[in-house]
Amino acid sequence: MSETAATSGTPKLAYYRTALQGEQSVDTTTADRPRFDRHGIDEFNWLARHDPIRLAHLTLTELNTDPVLLSQAAGAMASSAQGSLMTNVLLKLTQHPRPFVREAALVGLIPFYGSSVDARDRLREMASTDPSPGVREVAGEALLVL
Amino acid sequence: MAAFPLRIGRSRSIWEDGTLEEILRLEFPSRDGGVDLRPSVYLVETHEVDRARSEHLVGRLGPPLPLAGVDLDLNGFVPPTPSRGTGDFEFTNSRHAELLLENADQLRDVARAVQAQEPRRLGRSLDSVMSYVASRLAVDDPEWVQRMADAPKWKKVLSKWLASRPQVH
Numbered sequence: 466m467s468e469t470a471a472t473s474g475t476p477k478l479a480y481y482r483t484a485l486q487g488e489q490s491v492d493t494t495t496a497d498r499p500r501f502d503r504h505g506i507d508e509f510n511w512l513a514r515h516d517p518i519r520l521a522h523l524t525l526t527e528l529n530t531d532p533v534l535l536s537q538a539a540g541a542m543a544s545s546a547q548g549s550l551m552t553n554v555l556l557k558l559t560q561h562p563r564p565f566v567r568e569a570a571l572v573g574l575i576p577f578y579g580s581s582v583d584a585r586d587r588l589r590e591m592a593s594t595d596p597s598p599g600v601r602e603v604a605g606e607a608l609l610v611l
Numbered sequence: 612m613a614a615f616p617l618r619i620g621r622s623r624s625i626w627e628d629g630t631l632e633e634i635l636r637l638e639f640p641s642r643d644g645g646v647d648l649r650p651s652v653y654l655v656e657t658h659e660v661d662r663a664r665s666e667h668l669v670g671r672l673g674p675p676l677p678l679a680g681v682d683l684d685l686n687g688f689v690p691p692t693p694s695r696g697t698g699d700f701e702f703t704n705s706r707h708a709e710l711l712l713e714n715a716d717q718l719r720d721v722a723r724a725v726q727a728q729e730p731r732r733l734g735r736s737l738d739s740v741m742s743y744v745a746s747r748l749a750v751d752d753p754e755w756v757q758r759m760a761d762a763p764k765w766k767k768v769l770s771k772w773l774a775s776r777p778q779v780h
Contacts, residue, residue, distance in 0.1 A: 505644025564624035599624030
């Protein structure tokens with residue numbers, strides 16, 4: 466995904482990007498933040514619970530060129546209490562060109578479909594029109610149980 | 612019938628266009644950002660696949676992870692080393708094992724074989740998991756009764772899945 470594609474988007478997302486710019490040092494000032502030598506599942510899970518703004522920022526910037534890390538970050542977002550922020554980032558990831566990133570995003574959105582009309586609309590769209598058979602299947606199953 | 616090592620998969624669509632390195636990192640991740648050289652498997656026979664995947668997914672994880680993933684037949688690589696599990700179900704705890712690999716190239720060989728050999732990829736569906744869960748609750752299986760009592764989100768998913776099924780008259 467290009468930088469342009471990753472950083473353009475809805476007005477809501479633009480709002481969050483603006484908000485994130487002032488929050489970049491949040492994690493580094495947290496005394497009990499664990500040390501992570503490289504990006505991975507443990508880091509994303511910790512950030513989802515303790516510093517979701519940092520997780521959103523990472524996803525929109527540093528992780529942008531690594532679809533596997535984007536997928537793992539998307540999975541971790543499901544455990545965040547910051548539903549509105551996570552929903553906007555995950556909706557962006559549902560537009561990613563790689564199917565497994567879109568799949569991870571729609572799965573990460575599951576806790577948030579109940580509170581987001583935009584997310585539910587996007588899920589229905591993916592279930593019917595996503596170019597990936599696997600993504601359509603997973604989206605269709607999610608529609609069954611939401 | 613011989614038991615084989617069943618790996619519970621993470622993504623369905625990774626098999627559509629994932630590169631070998633992406634498959635390696637997404638399907639066999641270590642939690643610190645590398646790859647797992649001790650991937651967990653369950654030693655099961657073919658007719659026990661739904662039981663193992665249901666106990667693993669519903670027993671350990673919140674919804675909706677069963678929606679995603681393709682499970683993997685990892686037979687014919689390093690012999691699995693039994694390693695008792697710590698989940699909610701005796702069957703999967705007793706069948707848990709690890710493939711003790713020496714290096715990433717060995718794991719790469721595993722991923723390459725699964726990528727090239729479609730029969731190693733065992734389709735998983737919400738129906739297969741929920742059907743198994745419903746069948747155990749129908750006979751008051753104590754492990755499943757306890758698990759569902761502890762997991763209201765899963766009870767909700769099961770209810771919705773049952774409601775979505777065609778009515779039989």
